[in-house]
Ligand SMILES: Nc1ncnc2c1ncn2[C@@H]1O[C@H](COP(=O)(O)OP(=O)(O)OP(=O)(O)O)[C@@H](O)[C@H]1O
């Protein structure tokens with residue numbers, strides 16, 4: 001039964017031309033367009049490094065580890081060493097995105113929030129995290145220094161250098177492809193929606209037939225959802241292969257994490273579509289409309305059309321950023337892209353898993369009801 | 376008993392779609408469920424099948440209480456719904472195979488049953504067609520095949536001939552009788568009395584969520600007062616005294632439209648001679664004369680006071 005239904009559902013999805021267009025062809029077309037439109041930009045002007053100033057004072061001299069760490073990121077930052085007054089002036093003239101000063105704690109001074117500021121903060125967070133480890137190790141075990149235990153941690157500069165070097169060169173174009181992949185993940189909603197419609201007697205006539213058959217509806221549904229997820233992952237694989245193989249965009253060695261994000265993102269998309277179809281009792285056209293509208297709103301708030309939107313939401317209404325699956329997907333890509341540690345990445349992934357569970361649970365409770373109040 | 380429904384009540388908000396609906400169906404019969412649009416036929420079927428929640432009543436199929444997970448009952452029931460329910464993305468063959476597969480897991484058996492169903496509805500030339508490419512009649516036949524391929528003991532057909540041309544309609548009706556001869560019990564809903572008269576061994580007439588009369592075609596017609604309809608074509612109708620005709624004994628009604636006089640008389644009281652005498656006295660020339668037996672419409676009209684078809 002499970003396999004029987006699975007095979008037929010694969011057929012039904014693959015033969016649904018409109019669905020295949022939106023979930024496969026459309027993202028590929030967009031990727032091609034992005035590539036055409038953006039290829040000139042990168043060749044003409046390199047990735048613009050984040051301009052940042054570091055205030056020279058005694059505390060800075062006392063922290064040579066920081067200077068070394070910073071030097072290891074010359075791909076990312078254009079650093080100037082200045083006095084505090086000069087840094088302030090540069091910031092006011094918008095010559096730099098922010099300046100870093102030890103007084104005596106590490107401080108970041110900015111006058112607006114945006115992508116560049118987040119990049120600097122990400123670097124500082126990384127640095128503080130590992131220097132905090134050093135401090136703890138040293139206070140708790142003073143002999144550690146002599147024993148070389150700290151060597152691994154204190155060779156911070158190496159660690160950072162290695163990571164940044166192994167990461168793909170910062171390339172703003174990649175971001176457009178990340179958002180595109182996030183959108184494609186959420187378009188998996190169309191597939192989830194189709195499966196719920198096909199099985200609910202109050203949403204489709206074939207649904208009534210399935211409800212009348214001597215089979216467990218939830219078994220049929222699980223197999224349908226598996227078929228939807230299979231197709232969705234295959235589509236993402238094709239999209240990734242196209243972006244990497246045909247368009248020649250490199251995602252560096254983050255591919256494993258990108259794949260994980262794609263799987264989790266796809267599940268979020270598919271279960272979101274199923275959730276919409278199970279809670280709203282309207283025709284398929286209306287449901288599709290709702291799905292497109294909500295997906296687009298989420299993508300907009302995640303900065304897909306207007307990049308600064310993401311930062312406005314994150315700073316003004318942070319809760320909204322965490323409640324927006326589209327934002328979580330793009331955010332996990334950003335985290336991969338800008339941060340050397342994966343804390344942010346896994347936070348996003350965990351939150352997405354939360355959404356998957358909530359969407360699935362609600363869908364389950366609706367589908368479990370066996371009789372309909374009206375057809 | 377194949378189906379036993381007692382006191383079924385179903386409300387949609389304030390509307391009472393089924394009002395203490397009772398139905399008994401015996402093995403081997405073709406029960407015609409006849410009722411005008413909106414009388415509750417589909418609602419009754421969907422409740423019986425445990426698709427719809429209902430407010431009151433008990434439903435037994437094959438002498439067992441029906442419920443959504445009564446799989447033993449469901450295995451032996453086939454449904455042809457009022458709306459065509461097939462997947463647009465699957466071919467004729469695949470559709471039948473899919474729905475049959477929900478009942479029959481064994482591939483060999485299924486293959487045989489699907490082939491038989493295709494033969495039965497005569498879709499052999501169309502097995503690779505997608506539903507979009509089928510004409511209305513062919514689509515209805517596919518809908519039927521999907522419902523009966525697993526060879527159920529009880530087949531419920533909800534207006535399977537809506538929007539089908541007379542030729543296909545006859546094919547379908549003959550097919551249903553054939554299924555019945557092969558041993559299936561049939562429930563057939565329709566708002567066409569001719570269809571029901573043609574195939575049903577027993578007829579239940581429904582109105583406003585209730586069965587208002589039940590019996591064989593003859594039994595139903597015996598229940599009412601009126602007998603045959605006498606149709607007379609009058610050449611000079613302007614000379615007719617309609618009231619005088621109505622005043623004749625045993626005449627229930629008399630109506631004149633243009634040249635056509637329709638007289639309904641009481642059952643078994645053939646008044647043709649009296650009418651003819653009367654017309655002769657009035658010097659009215661007569662063209663054609665013919666008489667029709669009463670129809671189910673008369674039954675419906677007499678019980679409810681309104682026409683079955685409006
Ligand atoms: N989902 C619903 N919500 C509200 N009222 C409904 C619903 N479905 C049916 N009804 C009402 O219930 C009554 C019975 O409808 P039903 O479809 O059972 O009639 P029917 O005899 O099958 O008619 P038809 O010959 O047109 O198919 C009608 O008055 C209809 O308007």
Ligand SMILES: [Mg+2]
Pocket residue numbers: 416417418457533534
């Ligand atoms: Mg109906």
